[in-house]
Amino acid sequence: MPTILVIDDNPAVATALTVLFSLHDLDCVHADGPERGLARLREGGIDLVVQDMNFHADTTSGEEGIALFHAIRGIDADLPVILLTAWTHLEAAVDLIRAGAADYLGKPWDDGKLMATVNTLLELASTRRELAARVREEAGRRDRLASGHDLRGLVYADPASEATLSLALQVARSHLPVLITGPNGAGKEKYAEILHANSAVHGGPFVALNCGALPHDLIEAELFGAEPGAYTGATRAREGKFEAADGGTLFLDEIGTLPPSGQVKLLRVLETGRFERLGGNRERSVHVRVVSATNADLSAMIADGRFREDLYYRLNGIELRLPPLGQRPRDILPLARHFLGERKVLGDDAERALLAHGWPGNVRELRNVMQRAELLAMDTRIHAGDLGLPAVARGAAPAPVADEPGRADIEAALARSGGVLAQAAAELGLSRQALYRRLDRLGIPRS
Numbered sequence: 001m002p003t004i005l006v007i008d009d010n011p012a013v014a015t016a017l018t019v020l021f022s023l024h025d026l027d028c029v030h031a032d033g034p035e036r037g038l039a040r041l042r043e044g045g046i047d048l049v050v051q052d053m054n055f056h057a058d059t060t061s062g063e064e065g066i067a068l069f070h071a072i073r074g075i076d077a078d079l080p081v082i083l084l085t086a087w088t089h090l091e092a093a094v095d096l097i098r099a100g101a102a103d104y105l106g107k108p109w110d111d112g113k114l115m116a117t118v119n120t121l122l123e124l125a126s127t128r129r130e131l132a133a134r135v136r137e138e139a140g141r142r143d144r145l146a147s148g149h150d151l152r153g154l155v156y157a158d159p160a161s162e163a164t165l166s167l168a169l170q171v172a173r174s175h176l177p178v179l180i181t182g183p184n185g186a187g188k189e190k191y192a193e194i195l196h197a198n199s200a201v202h203g204g205p206f207v208a209l210n211c212g213a214l215p216h217d218l219i220e221a222e223l224f225g226a227e228p229g230a231y232t233g234a235t236r237a238r239e240g241k242f243e244a245a246d247g248g249t250l251f252l253d254e255i256g257t258l259p260p261s262g263q264v265k266l267l268r269v270l271e272t273g274r275f276e277r278l279g280g281n282r283e284r285s286v287h288v289r290v291v292s293a294t295n296a297d298l299s300a301m302i303a304d305g306r307f308r309e310d311l312y313y314r315l316n317g318i319e320l321r322l323p324p325l326g327q328r329p330r331d332i333l334p335l336a337r338h339f340l341g342e343r344k345v346l347g348d349d350a351e352r353a354l355l356a357h358g359w360p361g362n363v364r365e366l367r368n369v370m371q372r373a374e375l376l377a378m379d380t381r382i383h384a385g386d387l388g389l390p391a392v393a394r395g396a397a398p399a400p401v402a403d404e405p406g407r408a409d410i411e412a413a414l415a416r417s418g419g420v421l422a423q424a425a426a427e428l429g430l431s432r433q434a435l436y437r438r439l440d441r442l443g444i445p446r447s
């Protein structure tokens with residue numbers, strides 16, 4: 001049963017409120033002055049406070065009520081407070097609303113309005129506690145992952161990213177080959193680095209090769225090395241990536257571009273751990289953990305005869321699917337701030353533009369946008385115009401609405417955004433500062 005603390009020196013008021021709340025299955029405790037009220041509040045277990053604004057018959061300024069309110073906020077900044085005030089205290093009550101009081105009611109009050117306000121505030125407080133618990137749980141999981149593993153500086157906040165990271169860390173110490181799939185620019189090499197850093201061979205080398213960046217006639221030499229005379233211009237022996245990665249991890253990006261002859265030789269290495277340099281006849285043995293990545297549909301390539309099915313199953317011991325940035329929106333602002341560094345900050349309009357953009361180029365596009373904005377911004381605050389995004393993403397001001405968002409609207413937007421204030425503000429058609437003011441006025445925590 002929720003407990004309401006009534007702080008009022010009028011016994012008749014205290015009795016009336018106690019009876020009213022008990023009729024609605026609410027527990028009520030009474031304190032006849034600020035000192036007793038604050039002492040009871042410090043004992044804990046209070047869900048809402050109803051306080052008077054004046055405690056002596058010879059004073060009408062409301063100063064005692066103002067001081068009491070600020071003392072309550074000092075004990076519990078999130079506790080909802082309803083002010084009971086005479087008209088002479090109206091201006092002071094309005095000031096306290098701006099400072100975070102939940103609502104004010106004039107004396108004599110309307111029972112129906114008071115109970116509607118109380119029930120709404122108690123429901124919001126319950127939702128707020130649930131949101132806060134979820135945020136603490138998510139932060140705790142992130143802290144545990146970071147404390148027990150090397151995340152190679154990965155910045156993330158979205159549950160989709162957390163799920164992918166958790167799977168990566170779970171399989172990192174196995175010897176199975178890993179296939180990382182996802183669109184270009186989504187961070188596949190970063191996850192390959194995480195796999196290596198948390199693997200049993202983390203002390204060995206990490207060697208990366210972009211198979212799509214080399215001509216087909218040089219891929220085999222890059223992978224397996226070459227002897228002098230193996231191809232035009234080969235005047236000396238050269239070590240391939242497999243030899244360089246011996247005892248560590250070899251990351252093969254854009255594996256779908258590997259030519260058929262390279263696919264055959266790669267399959268043999270994966271099966272036997274042995275290979276020959278191009279133009280050589282001596283077998284060499286290596287112990288390498290292979291991580292590969294692709295943005296291509298390898299199943300379709302297999303059906304078209306462009307990729308070997310047996311190689312696919314050799315590479316795909318475990319598949320890590322990286323969602324595009326647009327499908328993990330809670331990563332956008334943390335990544336943007338990370339790329340921006342500490343010298344400049346994001347303005348509200350820039351945050352809205354970043355969240356509205358679809359990010360077809362994923363994390364790579366976001367990094368480039370933030371580097372451009374840092375270079376071109378005229379002051380320390382990044383604005384939407386500094387980002388160079390299409391006008392549709394910058395989104396001029398939202399269409400005006402007839403009524404401002406209410407408590408329920410704000411709580412629902414926060415829940416949908418997972419607590420991301422900038423995203424909730426954009427949905428509600430508010431600036432972030434305006435949302436802050438409403439959160440403070442309603443007693444809703446900002447995180």
